[in-house]
Amino acid sequence: xxxxxxxxxxxxxxxxxxxxxxxxxxxxxxxxxxxxxxxxxxxxxxxxxxxxxxxxxxxxxxxxxxxxxxxxxxxxxxxxxxxxxxxxxxxxxxxxxxxxxxxxxxxxxxxxxxxxxxxxxxxxxxxxxxxxxxxxxxxxxxxxxxxxxxxxxxxxxxxxxxxxxxxxxxxxxxxxxxxxxxxxxxxxxxxxxxxxxxxxxxxxxxxxxxxxxxxxxxxxxxxxxxxxxxxxxxxxxxxxxxxxxxxxxxxxxxxxxxxxxxxxxxxxxxxxxxxxxxxxxxxxxxxxxxxxxxxxxxxxxxxxxxxxxxxxxxxxxxxxxxxxxxxxxxxxxxxxxxxxxxxxxxxxxxxxxxxxxxxxxxxxxxxxxxxxxxxxxxxxxxxxxxxxxxxxxxxxxxxxxxxxxxxxxxxxxxxxxxxxxxxxxxxxxxxxxxxxxxxxxxxxxxxxxxxxxxxxxxxxxxx
Amino acid sequence: xxxxxxxxxxxxxxxxxxxxxxxxxxxxxxxxxxxxxxxxxxxxxxxxxxxxxxxxxxxxxxxxxxxxxxxxxxxxxxxxxxxxxxxxxxxxxxxxxxxxxxxxxxxxxxxxxxxxxxxxxxxxxxxxxxxxxxxxxxxxxxxxxxxxxxxxxxxxxxxxxxxxxxxxxxxxxxxxxxxxxxxxxxxxxxxxxxxxxxxxxxxxxxxxxxxxxxxxxxxxxxxxxxxxxxxxxxxxxxxxxxxxxxxxxxxxxxxxxxxxxxxxxxxxxxxxxxxxxxxxxxxxxxxxxxxxxxxxxxxxxxxxxxxxxxxxxxxxxxxxxxxxxxxxxxxxxxxxxxxxxxxxxxxxxxxxxxxxxxxxxxxxxxxxxxxxxxxxxxxxxxxxxxxxxxxxxxxxxxxxxxxxxxxxxxxxxxxxxxxxxxxxxxxxxxxxxxxxxxxxxxxxxxxxxxxxxxxxxxxxxxxxxxxxxxxxxxxxxxxxxxxxxxxxxxxxxxxxxxxxxxxxxxxxxxxxxxxx
Numbered sequence: 019x020x021x022x023x024x025x026x027x028x029x030x031x032x033x034x035x036x037x038x039x040x041x042x043x044x045x046x047x048x049x050x051x052x053x054x055x056x057x058x059x060x061x062x063x064x065x066x067x068x069x070x071x072x073x074x075x076x077x078x079x080x081x082x083x084x085x086x087x088x089x090x091x092x093x094x095x096x097x098x099x100x101x102x103x104x105x106x107x108x109x110x111x112x113x114x115x116x117x118x119x120x121x122x123x124x125x126x127x128x129x130x131x132x133x134x135x136x137x138x139x140x141x142x143x144x145x146x147x148x149x150x151x152x153x154x155x156x157x158x159x160x161x162x163x164x165x166x167x168x169x170x171x172x173x174x175x176x177x178x179x180x181x182x183x184x185x186x187x188x189x190x191x192x193x194x195x196x197x198x199x200x201x202x203x204x205x206x207x208x209x210x211x212x213x214x215x216x217x218x219x220x221x222x223x224x225x226x227x228x229x230x231x232x233x234x235x236x237x238x239x240x241x242x243x244x245x246x247x248x249x250x251x252x253x254x255x256x257x258x259x260x261x262x263x264x265x266x267x268x269x270x271x272x273x274x275x276x277x278x279x280x281x282x283x284x285x286x287x288x289x290x291x292x293x294x295x296x297x298x299x300x301x302x303x304x305x306x307x308x309x310x311x312x313x314x315x316x317x318x319x320x321x322x323x324x325x326x327x328x329x330x331x332x333x334x335x336x337x338x339x340x341x342x343x344x345x346x347x348x349x350x351x352x353x354x355x356x357x358x359x360x361x362x363x364x365x366x367x368x369x370x371x372x373x374x375x376x377x378x379x380x381x382x383x384x385x386x387x388x389x390x391x392x393x394x395x396x397x398x399x400x401x402x403x404x405x406x407x408x409x410x411x412x413x414x415x416x417x418x419x420x421x422x423x424x425x426x427x428x429x430x431x432x433x434x435x436x437x438x439x440x441x442x443x444x445x446x447x448x449x450x451x452x453x454x455x456x457x458x459x460x461x462x463x464x465x466x467x468x469x470x471x472x473x474x475x476x477x478x479x480x481x
Numbered sequence: 482x483x484x485x486x487x488x489x490x491x492x493x494x495x496x497x498x499x500x501x502x503x504x505x506x507x508x509x510x511x512x513x514x515x516x517x518x519x520x521x522x523x524x525x526x527x528x529x530x531x532x533x534x535x536x537x538x539x540x541x542x543x544x545x546x547x548x549x550x551x552x553x554x555x556x557x558x559x560x561x562x563x564x565x566x567x568x569x570x571x572x573x574x575x576x577x578x579x580x581x582x583x584x585x586x587x588x589x590x591x592x593x594x595x596x597x598x599x600x601x602x603x604x605x606x607x608x609x610x611x612x613x614x615x616x617x618x619x620x621x622x623x624x625x626x627x628x629x630x631x632x633x634x635x636x637x638x639x640x641x642x643x644x645x646x647x648x649x650x651x652x653x654x655x656x657x658x659x660x661x662x663x664x665x666x667x668x669x670x671x672x673x674x675x676x677x678x679x680x681x682x683x684x685x686x687x688x689x690x691x692x693x694x695x696x697x698x699x700x701x702x703x704x705x706x707x708x709x710x711x712x713x714x715x716x717x718x719x720x721x722x723x724x725x726x727x728x729x730x731x732x733x734x735x736x737x738x739x740x741x742x743x744x745x746x747x748x749x750x751x752x753x754x755x756x757x758x759x760x761x762x763x764x765x766x767x768x769x770x771x772x773x774x775x776x777x778x779x780x781x782x783x784x785x786x787x788x789x790x791x792x793x794x795x796x797x798x799x800x801x802x803x804x805x806x807x808x809x810x811x812x813x814x815x816x817x818x819x820x821x822x823x824x825x826x827x828x829x830x831x832x833x834x835x836x837x838x839x840x841x842x843x844x845x846x847x848x849x850x851x852x853x854x855x856x857x858x859x860x861x862x863x864x865x866x867x868x869x870x871x872x873x874x875x876x877x878x879x880x881x882x883x884x885x886x887x888x889x890x891x892x893x894x895x896x897x898x899x900x901x902x903x904x905x906x907x908x909x910x911x912x913x914x915x916x917x918x919x920x921x922x923x924x925x926x927x928x929x930x931x932x933x934x935x936x937x938x939x940x941x942x943x944x945x946x947x948x949x950x951x952x953x954x955x956x957x958x959x960x961x962x963x964x965x966x967x968x969x970x971x972x973x974x975x976x977x978x979x980x981x982x983x984x985x986x987x988x989x990x991x992x993x994x995x996x997x
Contacts, residue, residue, distance in 0.1 A: 022577070050862075050968070051593075052967070052968060053597060053600075054967055055600065056773055056774045056775075056776060056777065057602060057603070057772075057773055057774070058602055059600065059601050059602020059603055060569070060597045060600035060601045060602070061570070061774060062570050062572065062864050062866075063570065063571060063572060063593045063594075063596075063597050064572040064573065064574070064593070064862075064863070064864050064968070065572070065573045065574075065589045065590075065593055066573065066574040066575070066862045067574075067575050067576065068559055068574070068575065068576030068577075068862060069576050069577075070557075070576070084549075085552070086552060086554070086631070087552065087553055087554060088554040088555070088556065089553075089554070089555045089556065089557075090555075090556040090557075090558070091556065091557050091558045091559055091576040091861075092558050092559065092576045092577055092578060108552075108554070108631050111630055111631050111632045112549070112552065112631045112632060112635060113549045113631075113632065113635045113636070113639065114548070114549065115549050115550075115552075116545070116548040116549060116550055117550070138589070139589060139592050139593050139596055142596075143596075146596060146597065146600060149600060150599065150600060153600060153602075162773070162776075164773070164776045164777035165777050166777060166778065166967040168967075168968065194777060194778075194967075195777075196776060196777035198776065202773070202776070202781070207777075268545075272652075272653060272689075272691075273652075273691045273695070273696055274653070274689060274691075274696045278695070278696075280693065280694065280695075281693070315553065316541070316551050316552075316553035317550060317551040317553075318543075318550075318551055319550075393780075393905070393906060394903045394904060394905065394906070395903070396901050396902060396903045397901060398901045398912075398914060398934065398991050398994075398995075399932075399991055399992075399995065400696070401695035401696055402992075402995045402997065404991055404994060404995040406901065406903045406912050406934075407903055408903070408905045408906065408910070410906060427905065429903070429905070429910050429912060429936070431912075431989075431991070431994035431995065432995075433995055436995070436996065457967070457968065457969050458969070473994060473996070475912075475936070475989070475994060476910065476936060476987075477910075478905045478909060478910040479783070479905075479907065479909040479910065479938060480780075480905040480906050480907035480908075480909050480910065481907070
């Protein structure tokens with residue numbers, strides 16, 4: 019297998035090989051380049067180029083339509099008919115798919131005929147230039163530097179037997195910098211998510227890391243408990259991403275999630291926050307642009323392969339503090355009795371009166387904590403969306419509206435839904451990179467939040 | 482026969498391979514790709530180069546309430562070239578299996594190594610490894626799951642789901658099975674050539690009861706394991722027994738009493754303890770973590786090399802092995818992704834830290850003569866990184882059964898099955914929940930408890946181990962989702978343990994933690 023040939027031709031040949039059955043073909047060309055560093059020196063790197071072709075075919079079986087999907091690397095023009103043929107065989111021998119529906123015509127992208135956008139090792143030159151400065155400064159200042167930078171460009175072409183021909187280019191560039199000092203007893207972290215690697219500013223990240231390490235020079239001992247806390251945008255992003263991943267309409271309608279209404283139905287319409295918070299997704303958000311159509315190789319509670327090509331539109335999940343919608347497919351929308359509101363691959367939290375930089379929220383805090391980020395976040399109870407996890411890379415004690423020093427890390431047990439209800443103040447939103455989930459959900463814009471009574475369950479000895 | 486080409490041995494694998502590795506993989510132009518990539522890398526000045534061709538065949542089936550919700554098949558195939566140029570790594574991968582793509586990947590890997598050379602702080606060197614020529618290894622399975630018709634696969638899950646849905650008190654049933662076939666060809670400049678194939682399976686069913694106040698769930702305990710479809714036919718797991726008991730387990734969960742938070746003695750069943758072993762011992766004894774190479778992401782470890790041979794990891798009863806040869810282990814393989822023949826070794830002996838999991842670079846850095854074979858890449862697109870062996874707790878050869886362990890507890894909880902897990906970045910503070918928790922009073926098992934989580938610091942936890950179960954209680958659990966490295970990689974791994982008694986462990990009430 020060579021993977022050769024124009025993507026558009028692979029789509030057309032694949033659809034032709036379906037023999038009149040409902041079919042979708044997705045071609046993805048993905049280019050990545052990355053560098054990783056630790057102990058103040060580069061460790062690993064990588065450059066990848068690859069093509070994946072996904073064939074989705076539905077076939078009539080007793081009880082309805084069965085569907086099969088197969089994603090395969092290295093498929094070229096000469097191979098795609100065989101791929102579709104294999105999928106036809108699996109579909110014909112399968113069981114009826116519960117989400118079977120008519121494929122709809124999602125229209126034709128104006129740039130359908132354009133080739134893939136590529137990247138390669140030279141694209142990382144601005145990053146390695148900045149990294150050289152960071153490493154030199156770290157050595158000079160007796161710090162250790164650790165981190166990772168990635169640039170990736172994915173071009174997808176989606177064609178369906180209903181007429182859809184949609185092309186989408188999804189770039190991303192991310193960098194994380196972790197600084198440690200004094201035998202690793204102090205640790206600070208910064209992350210950036212952009213679309214062009216030239217916009218990653220490692221020296222600026224390093225300056226912030228150095229400042230934060232300085233804050234940790236004075237240490238305080240405090241006991242676990244509930245503390246009024248400033249959550250920076252990266253921590254808010256990790257919590258809101260988990261909320262989004264836990265918000266599928268079907269689970270809510272079936273009584274299985276935090277968005278289930280006791281006695282039946284969903285909590286759509288319920289007030290989740292006294293603040294006029296807005297949690298939204300919009301494929302056209304500047305700096306966070308995402309596919310403006312459904313693009314999925316497999317069905318899930320959040321998407322159906324039969325929805326491929328349907329437009330994804332701006333969607334408020336929470337508006338004015340009230341739950342407005344839950345992500346779904348056409349199938350799960352019907353099951354849950356809600357309008358079809360497809361998932362979008364970005365997420366923004368904001369408040370109309372959110373203003374100022376996140377750090378300014380500290381001034382509104384008489385005594386409490388300022389976090390850097392969260393880590394190892396896992397669900398404890400889906401019905402409350404209780405999550406557990408750790409603080410990481412610096413927890414700061416705030417007294418009289420000022421940071422006065424550092425305290426230990428803590429294990430937290432908290433629900434992001436409950437936190438929305440206990441939010442007291444909100445900063446302006448900014449594009450952010452979430453510490454834990456950023457590699458898997460990159461496009462977020464979040465504010466800092468000042469919340470009441472964040473539950474620090476126990477102290478962690480980790481530094 | 483192998484043939485000498487440009488100074489390294491490249492075998493004609495299609496002729497040499499024994500039965501077991503699929504013909505579709507053996508028929509790929511493997512030796513030609515190796516010739517092209519390795520010759521190019523050596524000509525460009527690489528002191529080490531390896532070519533890996535890797536195919537990952539994966540299937541995911543998901544049912545809700547006995548109806549097929551999702552079927553997803555993936556066939557990821559590509560080549561990867563890794564080079565060491567003047568002690569600096571370079572890595573490149575391609576999805577196209579042509580000599581031209583192999584050469585281009587070698588060129589890009591060398592280009593990256595040279596681009597990054599000014600940023601490297603140390604020269605990477607690899608521990609020596611004997612050359613393994615034309616080695617073939619296939620995991621132990623009887624029925625290749627990728628040969629089982631889709632209708633038969635789904636039909637079995639529909640039957641099991643429907644059976645559970647008929648039981649009183651069960652409102653929903655989720656059923657899933659994940660299948661993996663991993664095929665790897667590896668060749669390096671030293672002359673090692675390996676060809677390997679592994680098959681994995683990860684099934685589970687979850688029954689859901691709606692209570693009016695929310696939902697309670699109960700999941701099966703069948704492990705993720707290196708077996709074939711025969712696992713679904715009850716070879717290696719008692720499905721009939723488990724499916725028959727699941728409704729009553731769930732009903733008891735619905736009736737369960739909310740736990741009083743406090744300090745309890747815990748008898749932890751290996752169906753739960755395997756995951757605690759994974760998080761608190763497995764990851765903590767990866768040398769790359771302990772040295773700081775994962776500090777920015779996966780984290781470091783309290784078990785640092787300066788404490789090797791001295792650190793009291795736990796009770797004197799605790800002996801832990803690392804093993805990449807465990808039968809049906811998720812991390813079991815013949816040769817790792819650096820051409821190292823795998824084996825087993827002690828990590829903790831009589832409660833003291835005595836060993837680490839290493840790859841060739843970490844072994845050399847630590848002054849070890851050889852790697853213990855822990856390099857792994859989860860796809861052709863990813864560079865091999867140091868990953869976890871099957872790390873297991875040895876049972877007491879003369880130890881009791883689980884009932885006897887429980888009989889010795891006055892005020893405690895018996896914990897069964899894994900669920901939620903989390904641990905800090907130095908592997909100290911952890912919190913785990915489970916599938917079932919039973920009150921123990923005066924040595925007798927009582928009703929199920931709910932809202933339970935146990936929380937501890939790793940050294941204190943393992944120091945509180947006061948009694949190990951015997952070989953009859955030993956069980957090999959497994960995970961298919963172990964994450965590490967950047968870009969992120971996923972690995973399968975297994976952990977064995979006996980039923981074990983821990984004294985005075987902190988137990989939380991998760992509803993109270995949520996402020997309810």
